[in-house]
Amino acid sequence: MRDVCIKEKAYIHDDEYYYKIIRKNVKKFRKQQKLTQQNLADMTEMSREYICDIENENRNKHLTISVLGRIAESLDINIANFFEE
Secondary structure, eight states: OOOOOOOOOOOOOOHHHHHHHHHHHHHHHHHHTTOOHHHHHHHHTOOHHHHHHHHOGGGOOOOOHHHHHHHHHHHTSOGGGGGOO
8 A cells, every 4th residue: 555645735815815816807708798787787687786896806795606607607608717817
């Protein structure tokens, strides 16, 4: 039997780091498709205020994976694109 060395991993990114990337990318992909926040809200059946909260860094709005999935489907992109730096 082989000895298995388990390395300790240092995770350097917290939730806020990922939320910041997601917020930036939601806005970027929305604008690339020339959609307003209201357009995206209508497509996702969410309020414009909620979309605004998601995109705005200062509002500190957290979202669920299912909400992110609805946005990705509405924009016709892969959900993984929201995590790209």
